[in-house]
Amino acid sequence: MAWTESGNWLAGKENRALYKGLLENAEQAAERNAKRAKIVRPENMPWEMSRQGLLKHLLNEGMNTRMETVDAYMQIIPPGSKSGKHRHLAEECLYVLEGRGYDLHQDFDVEIVDQYAWKPVGDVKRFEWEAGDVIYIPPGTAHQHFNADPDRPVRLISAINRIFWKSGLNDLQQLEDAPEYDPAVTLTAEKIREYLKHTATV
Numbered sequence: 784m785a786w787t788e789s790g791n792w793l794a795g796k797e798n799r800a801l802y803k804g805l806l807e808n809a810e811q812a813a814e815r816n817a818k819r820a821k822i823v824r825p826e827n828m829p830w831e832m833s834r835q836g837l838l839k840h841l842l843n844e845g846m847n848t849r850m851e852t853v854d855a856y857m858q859i860i861p862p863g864s865k866s867g868k869h870r871h872l873a874e875e876c877l878y879v880l881e882g883r884g885y886d887l888h889q890d891f892d893v894e895i896v897d898q899y900a901w902k903p904v905g906d907v908k909r910f911e912w913e914a915g916d917v918i919y920i921p922p923g924t925a926h927q928h929f930n931a932d933p934d935r936p937v938r939l940i941s942a943i944n945r946i947f948w949k950s951g952l953n954d955l956q957q958l959e960d961a962p963e964y965d966p967a968v969t970l971t972a973e974k975i976r977e978y979l980k981h982t983a984t985v
Contacts, residue, residue, distance in 0.1 A: 820848045828857075830970035835867040836860060836961035837970065837978060844945060852945055860884070860930040860937040861963065861978045868927035868959035870901070873947035875920040882930060882937030883913040889925040899954050925958055936979045 820827070823841065831838045837859040842850045860866055860882070870891065888908045894900040901923070911931075912918055918939070920926050930937040947953065963978060 816849055823848055832968045832970050834957045834960045834964050835869060837963060853942055854945060855942045858939045858941060859975060860928060862930060862935055863933040864930050864962055866928040867957060867961040869957045870923060870925040871955040872922050872952045873943050874922045875941060875943045877918040878940040879912050879914050879916045880938040880940060881914055882932055882935055884929045884931040884937050886910045886918055887927050891923045893923045
């Protein structure tokens, strides 16, 4: 038998118990998950003053929960204000808990080679929404949420699957910051109430 690659595949002295590690990880899953939260209380949901806006994280890989595949956060948009503008390869859905407004969407074709190449397709489209609606964000679509009410806040619940960035496709790009974004601010319930009292200029 001619093993033409034998000089290559027999090379190397390193030994590592990688398969053993996979087995141990699987065996420890039940015990590990028993220590992770199946109920997340409001006091355990972190606030974030983000470039996308005012967020309260419900589920995130950085939190000690049982959720393995989905990240979710609540976005609060003060009266008359707007979110940041971003795009990502993962599709997203948002449930409108409170308020009314509209989205602006710009579709892009994306070419994935050594670097991502984004090419705008068609016109910017406007989509109106109100409490009880679900907003769908297609993959690669630049999007921004606007609160159309000068007196009342908007609250949205965003859900997105981690599979894209777990697969090396985490091309999240922030194109515009939310008006409230200030990295020096620490959010609290009291601070959120202050933001909700003011009408922003969009």
